[in-house]
Amino acid sequence: MTQPTPIRRAPGHRPRLLNAHLRTALDLAARGVPVLPLRAGKVPFGNCPACRDNACGGRPNMKTPGPCECPRPCHAWAAATADPDVLTGPVWASAWQQAQAVAYHPGGTGLTIVDLDHADAVTWARRELPTTRAVPTTRGQHWIYQGAMPSANAVRDGVDVKSTMVYARWLGPGTGTMTALPEAVRALVAKTPSPVRPAQHSVSAPAPAGGGACPHRTPAYLARGIAMAEQRITDATSAVHAxxxxxxxxxxxxxxxxGCLTDAHVGRLYAAARAKGETVRHCNDAWTNALTRLGL
Structure with a gap:
């Protein structure tokens, strides 16, 4: 039986034993791949109380106002790191003890994954895309290309593109030679239809006392609101529809x-919902019902 590998730390630290997921994470980190633990259900650990609903402002690479200095694995993909001291430190220890899998940030290591969710999607990829390194998944394959790009869900039936600002579960190195990211993959995201957009209404809102600008039109205010909404959906462990x-x-x-919402903002909300398993139809229904409830 293989003995667990002890962590080598500076004098004064008691060495702890590595479980299989942490060993995998450290192997990937040694190659410069940013990694994070996943809990049951293949989802990231929820934010700590200080970071819940992005009250902390989010991590800097999430492009939200204010840096987050929380050392815990909060903020899903944005917590991914290749720093072995963070991965093996006492703050992440509880997460690794509960971890059910390892994830990584593809865009953070200059990669793009075409996630093919079923056999028909794999057949389509073999016909339409350049061959590249392939990793088997439960129902299909991950095709991995060298190069980063924006991510998008449901670019066609059973096909997601995972690169920047998302995580992907580590399922092994795969087989085949990795190919440079082709224009055919970039075009998938460019052709993704825009989600339903709310009707634009002009309202007469009085300026706050002192003549300040309407906070709804402050970019940082809106950015934080959208980031908090994304995190609220991502953190849902039950009653996802609701x-x-x-x-x-x-x-x-x-x-x-x-009138400050754009297609890009709505697309981010849809993407968060789709990542939790919601269909486009469910998203459209929820959006329409919300519009109707508010009389917009």
Whole structure:
């Protein structure tokens, strides 16, 4: 039986034993791959109380206002790191003890994954895309290309593109030679249809006392609101349908009347919901119901 590998740390630290997931994470980190633990259900660990609903402002690479200095594995993909001291430190120890899998940030290591979710999607890829390194998944394959790009879900039936600002489960190195990211993959995201957009309404809102600008049109205010909404959906562990609807409702109630929402903002909310297993139809229904509830 293989003995667990002890962590080598500076004098004064008691060595702890590595479990299989942490060993895998350290092997990947040694190659410069940013990694994070996943809990049951193949989802990231929820934010700590200080970071819940992105109250901390989010991590800097999430492009939200204010840096987050929390050392815990909060903020899903944005917590991914290749720093072995962080991975083996006492703050992450509990997460690794509970971990059910290892994930990595593809865009953070200059990669793009075409996630093919079923046999028909694999057949389509073999016909339409350049061959590259392939990793078997439960129902299909991950095709991995060298190069990063924006991510998008449901670019066609059973096909997601995972690169920047998302995580992917580590399923092994795969087989085949990795190919440079082709234009055919970039075009998949460019052709993704825009999600339903709320109707634009002009309202007469009085300026706050002192003549300040309407906070709904402050970019940082809106950016933080969208990031908090994404995190609320991502953190849902049950009642996902209800959580998506309530989140859409809250966003529209705050930002839907002043015309500041764009297709890109709505797309981010849809992407978060799709990552939790919601279909486009479910997203459209939740968005429409929220619009109707608010009379927009």
């Amino acid at each position: 959580t998506v609807y309530r989140t859409f409702l809250a966003v529209l109630d705050t930002h839907g009347r002043c």
